[in-house]
Amino acid sequence: MSQANPPRFDAEPPKRGWFGRNWLWFVPTVIVLPILLCAGCFGGIFFSVVAAIKGSDAYKLALERVQQSPDVQAQLGEPITDATVLPMGNIQFTNGEGTADMFFSVKGPKGSANVVVEAETTAGAWHFDKLEVTCDADGTKIDLSEEHVPNADDAPAFAPDADEAAAESGNAEESEEGPAPPLEINVE
Numbered sequence: 001m002s003q004a005n006p007p008r009f010d011a012e013p014p015k016r017g018w019f020g021r022n023w024l025w026f027v028p029t030v031i032v033l034p035i036l037l038c039a040g041c042f043g044g045i046f047f048s049v050v051a052a053i054k055g056s057d058a059y060k061l062a063l064e065r066v067q068q069s070p071d072v073q074a075q076l077g078e079p080i081t082d083a084t085v086l087p088m089g090n091i092q093f094t095n096g097e098g099t100a101d102m103f104f105s106v107k108g109p110k111g112s113a114n115v116v117v118e119a120e121t122t123a124g125a126w127h128f129d130k131l132e133v134t135c136d137a138d139g140t141k142i143d144l145s146e147e148h149v150p151n152a153d154d155a156p157a158f159a160p161d162a163d164e165a166a167a168e169s170g171n172a173e174e175s176e177e178g179p180a181p182p183l184e185i186n187v188e
Contacts, residue, residue, distance in 0.1 A: 053087045058100035058126050062117045066106055066133055071142045075135050076108030083107040089117070097122050111137045 019026070053059055066072055067080045082104065089102030102117040118130035131144040 050086060053089065053091060053102065054082075054084075056091050056093075056100065058091060058117065058119050058121070059087065059102060059104070061126050062102070062115065062119070062128065062131055063104075063106070065128070065131060065144055066115055069133070069142065069144055072106075072113070072133050072144075073108075075110065075133075075137075075140060075142070076106065076113060077110035078108065080106050080108045083112055093121070096124055100126070106133070111135060 063082055072080060083106055084104040087102060087104040089100065089104075091100045091102070092098050098121050100117060100119045100121075102115075104115050104117075106113055106115060113133050113135045116130060116132045116134070117128065119126050119128045121127065128144070128146050131146075133142040133144065134140070135142075
């Protein structure tokens with residue numbers, strides 16, 4: 001008997017396409033790369049805002065005033081340094097005028113404190129309406145605010161009795177006549 005030769009299968013397996021050969025690195029890259037780009041953009045914007053707040057004149061002047069205050073030095077010791085990683089607040093500045101509302105932390109050898117700032121500027125000079133340092137250890141509050149400097153935007157104080165007081169101390173002729181009769185409007 002003769003033996004038949006078995007069939008030979010020397011055919012190469014079909015070649016895979018580009019995606020079939022590269023999917024292992026391509027799929028994670030397509031998923032991870034946009035996430036990293038978005039995180040980088042948001043992180044860049046966030047740190048730009050933080051740098052803008054820390055670089056503002058209001059922040060620098062408030063920190064300087066806190067560092068030079070004898071009362072704060074007595075509570076925290078010297079040197080007093082900025083302990084804020086992420087200052088909170090906002091600064092609005094337009095045409096040489098603006099406002100700043102901020103919150104940041106400072107520390108010294110004896111402890112740390114939080115600083116609350118409310119300031120406004122006119123003609124480039126910052127005035128601190130509120131600059132309050134609250135020590136973390138005992139809650140002591142140190143007020144470093146300035147007296148309010150009136151500006152053109154300040155409204156006159158509301159005094160509802162001012163007209164009556166002026167009438168009483170005013171002209172004698174007006175007081176003899178008595179108060180003016182009430183205004184009556186008849187609509188028919």
